[in-house]
Ligand SMILES: Nc1ncnc2c1ncn2[C@@H]1O[C@H](COP(=O)(O)OP(=O)(O)O)[C@@H](O)[C@H]1O
């Protein structure tokens with residue numbers, strides 16, 4: 001048994017595999033089964049945010065197509081058709097339990113843009129105060145490569161700070177994380193508890209075997225890291241197991257549980273820099289700067305910069321890499337890319353001579369810099 005009596009804010013992500021049958025058709029009975037459990041959990045005073053996949057599959061179903069389309073405009077159109085149909089199903093089924101729901105469609109740039117992110121956070125708080133269940137999906141109709149999250153496991157983990165979630169539950173078609181994909185290795189063993197995402201845990205996760213889901217276990221483990229680094233727990237459970245959500249909340253040993261306590265406990269700003277922002281460029285540093293960043297957690301000064309890639313403005317987020325392109329950190333710059341190109345390699349005392357102003361000694365201040373975990377000097 002686990003003690004989950006402290007859970008107040010829950011995010012439940014329902015994957016396509018838990019909304020559809022094996023052919024990819026939306027299965028209302030499966031959805032009703034989950035909503036029944038969600039209504040029970042809500043009655044215990046736990047606020048719930050849903051992240052639901054299934055728009056494209058619902059679109060295929062509405063249009064009576066034989067299979068998922070291949071072209072991007074067709075997929076975008078089907079997401080638009082299917083999202084409306086999916087929400088109608090949710091509204092109908094939630095109303096059976098006197099519950100109301102609301103739709104929010106997001107892409108990665110909604111997290112990156114701090115004004116939009118603040119609006120999203122405020123809207124989420126208001127929805128929760130109204131006691132309405134927010135239902136989030138990627139805005140697949142407008143999700144071009146540069147701005148998309150790409151999968152809803154990651155999307156659910158990015159929503160954590162907005163609702164201050166204590167736990168994210170990924171509802172899938174599998175009992176949890178196995179030490180190998182159980183669809184291809186019948187000796188694979190289920191892992192019940194994960195205390196920190198290690199390289200070994202990451203190596204167990206493989207892609208999806210079905211045509212229905214996106215990302216398989218790989219995106220789920222990545223999501224666990226994003227959740228755990230904010231101190232939020234995560235679980236993976238099998239939606240086909242009767243009463244699995246209620247059992248989980250009541251502390252029964254179901255699914256795989258990823259404890260948030262061994263995570264890095266990044267604050268909201270550091271978490272945004274590391275996971276929710278979209279880097280606009282790259283700064284390549286020399287070995288001396290690498291050592292200062294990684295071992296002393298120092299600020300990045302112009303002296304240690306070898307190269308600047310991309311075009312970015314003051315206050316934007318950039319990747320910091322070493323000479324071999326290993327990602328070392330992400331940070332917020334005090335100077336634009338054009339300015340850094342002019343001052344790279346110089347001492348801080350020379351900045352003003354070149355730029356004719358100097359607001360900062362540091363290109364990235366240590367307070368605005370988040371190291372990639374596990375990076376070695
Ligand atoms: N180590 C693993 N343990 C469990 N499942 C795994 C593993 N590696 C890959 N998988 C695959 O991940 C699938 C679940 O992911 P996915 O199909 O994307 O579901 P969802 O639609 O719920 O996101 C499983 O059915 C399985 O085929």
Ligand SMILES: N[C@@H](CCC(=O)OP(=O)(O)O)C(=O)O
Nearest residue numbers: 016053054055056151152214
């Ligand atoms: N946004 C897509 C789902 C993407 C996704 O991550 O799917 P899944 O792996 O089944 O949760 C949709 O609504 O079809």
